[in-house]
Amino acid sequence: MKKLLVLMLAAALALSLVACGGGGDNPNNNNTTPDTQGTQDIQQDDIQQDDVQQEPEPIIYNFGDSVTSPSGMFVFTPTFDGFAAAVGNWPDENYLRPNGKGVDESNNPYVADEGKVMMYYSGVVEYIGDSKETETFDFEVKVDYDNGYVFKDGGKGYSSNESDWTYSATSFEPLSSDTSRYVRFCIEVPDTLEKDFEKQTVTIFTIEGEEFTYLVDTKAAADARVEREAAEEAERQERMAPVDDILASEIKEQIQGTFSWSVPGFANEIVYTTSHELTFDGDTVYIQSKNSLIDTTLSNTGTYYISNAYFVLDFQDGSQALMPYTYENGEVSMSSEFEGAFYTA
Numbered sequence: 001m002k003k004l005l006v007l008m009l010a011a012a013l014a015l016s017l018v019a020c021g022g023g024g025d026n027p028n029n030n031n032t033t034p035d036t037q038g039t040q041d042i043q044q045d046d047i048q049q050d051d052v053q054q055e056p057e058p059i060i061y062n063f064g065d066s067v068t069s070p071s072g073m074f075v076f077t078p079t080f081d082g083f084a085a086a087v088g089n090w091p092d093e094n095y096l097r098p099n100g101k102g103v104d105e106s107n108n109p110y111v112a113d114e115g116k117v118m119m120y121y122s123g124v125v126e127y128i129g130d131s132k133e134t135e136t137f138d139f140e141v142k143v144d145y146d147n148g149y150v151f152k153d154g155g156k157g158y159s160s161n162e163s164d165w166t167y168s169a170t171s172f173e174p175l176s177s178d179t180s181r182y183v184r185f186c187i188e189v190p191d192t193l194e195k196d197f198e199k200q201t202v203t204i205f206t207i208e209g210e211e212f213t214y215l216v217d218t219k220a221a222a223d224a225r226v227e228r229e230a231a232e233e234a235e236r237q238e239r240m241a242p243v244d245d246i247l248a249s250e251i252k253e254q255i256q257g258t259f260s261w262s263v264p265g266f267a268n269e270i271v272y273t274t275s276h277e278l279t280f281d282g283d284t285v286y287i288q289s290k291n292s293l294i295d296t297t298l299s300n301t302g303t304y305y306i307s308n309a310y311f312v313l314d315f316q317d318g319s320q321a322l323m324p325y326t327y328e329n330g331e332v333s334m335s336s337e338f339e340g341a342f343y344t345a
Helices: 002-022 035-052 218-240 245-257
Strands: 060-062 074-084 116-127 135-137 140-147 147-152 156-159 171-173 180-190 203-209 210-215 257-267 268-283 282-293 296-306 310-315 322-329 333-334
Touching: 074 135, 074 203, 074 210, 074 218, 116 135, 140 180, 147 180, 171 180, 218 310, 245 296, 245 322, 245 333, 282 310
Parallel strands: 060 210
Antiparallel strands: 074 116, 116 180, 135 171, 140 147, 140 203, 156 180, 203 210, 257 268, 268 282, 282 296, 296 310, 310 322, 322 333
């Protein structure tokens, strides 16, 4: 029994020595060395990511939103008014509007070519600065379709009363209470932009070197154009509809004779006039026009009828002119601001 106990104690002692001594001589044993490499890699990655400055997402504005110029001098509020086949090129109250005078003229740069359409806009500029000098506001504009198809260049005008338009940038004098200006502008683009509602279209304004991006709601604009043109056509039909025979006879009696007026013009800084003589003789109408610049006289003959809004003059060469008139208290007043043409081109 004693012998067995001695043997068991000897075996236990041997096992204890092997466990204590074996670990110190094993070069492959990693238990005594902390694994810091993975931790260092993770920490280094975190530091590198923190040091990288992420580019801020660009702000996308909706039309009707106001932006302040980088100088803090101006607040600009643009509006996208829609699509049109043409806008007016005369600087009056209808300048750059679809119903503007000059829309149908052959020399109008704002009549879209085949396969294209005019995008037309308006806006308000408010001067909020306190500069002791005259400050000028202007901007550049472009249309970006599908992130890369860029279109620019078109008409632009400023006005303080939405009637008298100027093509130059708008200025604000110190201490003046006149701190508001109106602006209108347009850009010709392919009609794809009006038809494709899936791809994004934006308008980008550059003001004092900084860009401001506005989202274009092409679907709403296209729908609005259909409604506008339908309303315009209904109004045109009403204005062109003949008056009844009794009223037509009353007006015809008053307009028999010749009406004369002159229209000023400018060419290469030369001022000239085009004088007109319009004669009503029964159911026949005659026109004679003389241009002082080229010393040329033109004449034409046709018939006419009286509509709700115009004397509609139909000439033998196919041209048509609309002379606006009013008939109140038994008296006729005819305007020389005619629409259309007295002669074919």
